[in-house]
Amino acid sequence: MGDTLRFNLPPVREVTLSILIQxxxxxxxxxxxxxxxxxxxxxxxxxxxxxxxxWGPDGSDSVQFVRSGxxxxxxxxxxxxxxxxxxxxxxxxxxxxxxxxxxxxxxxxxxxxxxxxxxxxxxxxxxxxxxxxxxxxKPMRVDVEYVNHLAGIPAHGAMAGILSGWKEESRFPFRNPDYCGFRVHYCESEENPLISVLVGVDSIVGDTDESEIPSSSSLTLSAEADISESANHNELLASAHDVLVTAFRDVTSEKMRREWGEGQ
Incomplete structure (x- = not known):
């Protein structure tokens, strides 16, 4: 995902870089x-x-009508x-x-x-x-989002692994769910308090027969930051990506990264 994290077979499936403006x-x-x-x-x-x-604080999902003229x-x-x-x-x-x-x-x-x-x-x-x-x-905010494919790892297994630090004995404590979703959000990331980070895991619905429990999951990592008067949106995009690199290491195991060919 960057200069410090490279894979021969990267799990990334979607990347979106956004510059939100006034x-x-x-x-x-x-x-x-x-x-x-x-x-x-x-x-x-x-x-x-x-x-x-x-996108701003005044944004609303309510229906708005455009008047004549x-x-x-x-x-x-x-x-x-x-x-x-x-x-x-x-x-x-x-x-x-x-x-x-x-x-x-x-x-x-x-x-x-x-x-x-x-x-x-x-x-x-x-x-x-x-x-x-x-x-x-006038750029006001940047957002970097990565969606990764965790083949063969159901969402409930990924959630249990992330919460336990991928210890060998980590198991989902309940019966296997038909669907699983998991979110963790930090307004201030550990690496850069000016950048917030979101980690999300979801079942990939449709990757197996409808009668079966989804066997794979998606891992979404998103970082965003407001642009101050002295900041540069290009530099903030790079900083947001650095935060995601750290988050990616935190929520994946060494075994997973080896299988993806880290450093090859």
């Missing part, structure tokens, strides 16, 4: 039309869907590769890059490559917003 109320899709031309060869598939709920809210725009394994997404309050596993030939490119790309693409986004509206984009 909302640009008047931003419209046409303001960013040049991106369609500039990124078309690399990201040929364009999709526009309803915008995500606002008011401008229509900017949709969530998504630029995807032909196979759909990589996407760039943006709307009036965020910019994100995601990578997802497609098949055995789709090798994880590494955090450094993804970070370089989101920084380059976000810089172009900033320039176009400034040229079209005269307003400077």
């Amino acid at each position: 909302p640009l109320a008047k931003l419209q899709t046409l303001d960013l039309a040049p991106l369609r031309v500039e990124w078309q060869n690399e990201y040929p598939i364009l999709e526009e869907v309803a915008p995500l709920s606002p 008011r401008s229509w809210p900017m949709p969530l725009c998504s630029f995807s590769t032909s196979g759909g394994g990589r996407k760039i997404m943006f709307q009036h309050d965020r910019f994100a890059l995601s990578w997802s596993f497609e098949d055995a030939g789709n090798k994880y490119p590494g955090f450094e490559a993804l970070m370089t790309e989101i920084c380059d693409k976000f810089s172009r986004f900033e320039t176009l917003v400034k040229e079209s509206s005269g307003i400077s984009v």
